Amino acid sequence: MELHQNWKAFFAEAGDISRFTSRFFVQGAKPRQEVAEFFRQCFIIGYKSLPLIGLTGFIMGLVLTMQIRPTMVSYGVQSQIPAMVGIAIVREIGPVITALIFAGKIGSSIGAELGSMKVTEQIDAMEVSGTNPYKYLVVTRVLACTLMLPVLVMLSDAISLYGSYLGVNIRGRTSFAFFFKVVFNNLDFSDVIPAFLKSFFFGFAVGVIGCYKGYNSNKGTEGVGYSANSAVVLSSVIVFIIDLIAVQITDILGLN
């Protein structure tokens, strides 16, 4: 009986999220675009995430290089470290880790912000003052997440590769030019483009889930905490699911 209820609740929520997502396309296409609020959100979501994304990207590249170096040395292929790290970061680790960190920072912040606006009737206040709160709050945030995450992923990839370059030079000696020549010689558009494209979907998922959880928050302050938490958990899971689907598609298209 309990299992039945859980499945019922699962499908009910999946239906609600689908409806919430479809509203994004309907409302987003309607006139009176919230341009100023969109750019404000791009600044908050994109620019203000740069330090965290940059730091984690740098550590990711450095640590990955230091971890794989002994194995590569034992096989005598240490010269291929830049190629291996480059492909791993650009194709998979960069987009996914950046999206997960983005989900933690931005998903929770959107969930908590909209959640507290909901329980303090600020969303209702917006509605009665002739503003469509979905368009003003949700469309702008989802669009900003969708467009800012790919930019952050590109920056994170670049900083990770720089971290990797420093990691290579801790035990060995490789010039900057040589390191990046090996990286780019082994990267193809079929590595870069699918990874870039999937990061749009990651950003969209984080934005939609954060907004959905916040917008439908209830039970007072407890509900706000739950919204923030569940936004991070659900958007992280969805990032992995999108990644799984993306890898199947690139495999079918022969891009792997």
Added chain:
Amino acid sequence: MLVEEKTILTNKINSKQQPVVEIRHLKKSFGNNVVLDDFSIELKKGENLVVLGRSGSGKSVLIKCIIGLLKPDAGTIDVLGYDMLNLDEDELDKVRAKIGFLFQSNALYDSMTVRENLEFPLRRSWIAINQQQIDEMVLEALTNVDLAHTINMMPVELSGGMRKRIALARTLILKPDIILYDEPTTGLDPITGKEIDELIVAIQKKYNTASFIITHDINCVRLVADRVAVLMDGHCYAEGTFDELQKSTDSKVKQFFE
């Protein structure tokens, strides 16, 4: 005075006045919980109508139905001649610009300054307006509530009474024809509560607005009400002036005035 007797008298008094809000046979339930059951009432232009009721009696649900935040199960709501239940999104926004709503929790936008809070409805409205006019209107609204000096402060820096006044200033900024007050004095000390009551009366006199005030604060009712309706068991149980209802011999009405 019970509703049947009162309706005849009120109709005589107000026969020349056009109602700005007409609610007919309103019904609203949440699951099996019937909150409003055949509720009918009218609000005349320039009148302060207080809906008195116990906590959980459906007062907030009633005004949220009027403004369109909740959809009733049955009945009709006409505001300024518009059928609120059959308007499209754009029409509803235009009617809402003529209605002010003071939330119980004030609902000031935390991330905005007082100035931005007041500018928000102006910038979103359908009225073409330039920055100089916006500045003048913001200052006028703040002057009305004696808080012009808070213009650059954040809501979190204000006291409860000040937040209520700022919320009232934001409600007034579009010079609405009708103002809906959701428990305007709840959570305030008696002195601040009285100040808010006096402000409600001053606004009514200055702008000739019609106000729908829901409360269970009897001091507020005494100070602001031109007419009082008692909401009980989902319908309008009694209606009259404050003095008439205070003298009522009906035990259910009397309990509010004891």
